[in-house]
Amino acid sequence: MTRAVTGGGIGRGVNGRIGGRIGGRIGGGIGAAALVALTATGVLADEPGGRVKLGVLTDMSGFASDSTGMGSVVAAQLAAEDFAGEMPGVTIEVITGDHQNKPDLGSSIARQWLDREQVNAILDVPFSSVALAVNEVTRNSKAMFIASGPGTTELTGPKCSPNTVQWTYDTWALANGTARAVVGEGGRSWYFLTADYAFGHALEKDAGSVVAATGGQVAGSVRHPPNAPDFSSYLLQAQASKAQIIGLANAVGDTINSVKQATEFGITASGQKLAALLMQLTDVNAVGLQSAQGLYLTEAFYWDLNADTRAFADRFAAKMKGRRPTGNQAGVYSGALHYLKAVKAAGTTDAAKVAAAMREIPIDDKLFGKGTVRVDGRAVHDMHFFQVKSPAESKAEWDYYKHIKTIPAADAFRPLEAGGCPLADKKA
The missing domain is CATH 3.40.50.2300 (Response regulator)
Incomplete structure (x- = not known):
């Protein structure tokens, strides 16, 4: 149930592969995107042909599709595009699946990706029950789960996994x-x-x-x-x-x-x-x-927060008919970029080594700023408190938020010792 795309469409079945050159527009599909040839060689000895495969498992047509969906696919594409040149000879491939907000379907796609497609990292996964199911599929595998879409704190609490990093936010x-x-x-x-x-x-x-x-x-x-x-x-x-x-x-x-x-x-x-x-x-x-x-x-993110977020939003909008990215979609980009940095540092896609590298390397990107990945899998970064503008205060389309305050990373997330993650206990 895999469909390859090289020109004017996108796979819309249970599992779709997006391929072709970087660029293109969302209008007639992404004929663009996600097969990105990087410029370097020989850094992934354990991957035949030097390939990293990212699977964006998301909601393509349901109630979360506006805040995730196609925008999450584009965000993953942009992360791959921005990492071009960092790993010679390595190809980054992005495939996508629609879990339809069903835990059984989400876990089935994830299992197929790991067993047959050799996906190295699963991204996004909005809807907490689906994310918890995918969390168990990846737990004892060689693949990572970078959860930018779900909000449940179970992922960094009792259900924490050494292979899972929760990126954007939580309840x-x-x-x-x-x-x-x-x-x-x-x-x-x-x-x-x-x-x-x-x-x-x-x-x-x-x-x-x-x-x-x-x-x-x-x-x-x-x-x-x-x-x-x-x-x-x-x-x-x-x-x-x-x-x-x-x-x-x-x-x-x-x-x-x-x-x-x-x-x-x-x-x-x-x-x-x-x-x-x-x-x-x-x-x-x-x-x-x-x-x-x-x-x-x-x-965690607002497109008009600073010059860097605006520049990213402009690139995103060029592929999304003028739409601006949500926090979840920005989280896909940021999490995917950090994952790729860790793959380069580890010289492998093996989850145990990549997870260690993700925790060792500081988060430092233009969307989420500086932060760290904790042992419980929580990505810790600044959060922001906003108030929605009045129509008179808004000066342009998508100009919606007034920034009231930044919540520092140290205060933004639940303390490690309060979550009940067994991995944190082992570290102690």
Whole structure:
């Protein structure tokens, strides 16, 4: 079920290979991309022909496809392109698969990639249940899992694996960043609107703990089923609580719909504010600034943060019909680049040696800045606290965020000793 592409399309089955020259546009497909010949020779003795194969396992058509999907494939392509020249004679190949947000399908594709396709690293994997399944497939293999898409802290907690690095964010970082900053800004009373599954529960629990620890109080919470079409009853309960902040412990379509309906009911106009515990640029774009203005959120990346992020966003936009990259998509780029650096340093694609090199080499790229990879697999870097601009404040398309503060890497993620990762215990 592999489809090779050399010109004007992209494999859209369970597994697609993207090949051809670097360049091209997304408009008629990526005829570009992902088969990248580097300029050097003989650094990977254990790989026939000197080849590194990256598999972008993502959501190509579901509710996370805007924030990951094709943009994640492009991000991996750009990482390969930027690494050209670093390893003589080595070819980087990128293939893609659509897990459709199904853990069984995701693990099946991952297993096929490792057994038949000789994929060396699996990238992205939004949706935590799929990521946990892939985590187990790669655990005892010779392949790495660079998880830029999922938010579950289980990946760096009890389920941590020596072969997995969680790159972009997690529920602890999002909840800690937003709750701590909002309480610091005076938002002391909270009410949570929570998606009724493990991811939403974790966001509510982590944010509630921070609110309480920093002198605030939680007035209550209400839980809704995933993909709920109508949030009116839940929002009215939140409004009746009189809490200053309504914390949205949900994601993607649920967050988009809850923000839109909160505006329709006049909740934000009445003085209550919304704090999104997971919201990305494409979600704000879907909501629109008229409804999203004033909303607080934490992200690892924003395309307009500095000159380097803008330069990357311009390259990305050239392949994505003007769209700007999300934090998840930037995480695919950053994680893939660090992986390739580690492959070069280790002189092999064997996961044990590459993982050691990823932890030894400092993170240092133009999107995420400086950081480290811990023994539990957590990539530690700065996070950023933002507020969504009003329509009057936005000066151009995709100009959505006001940068309020940077959360230093040392404060951004759960402490190593608090996660319960067995690898951390062994190190101690």
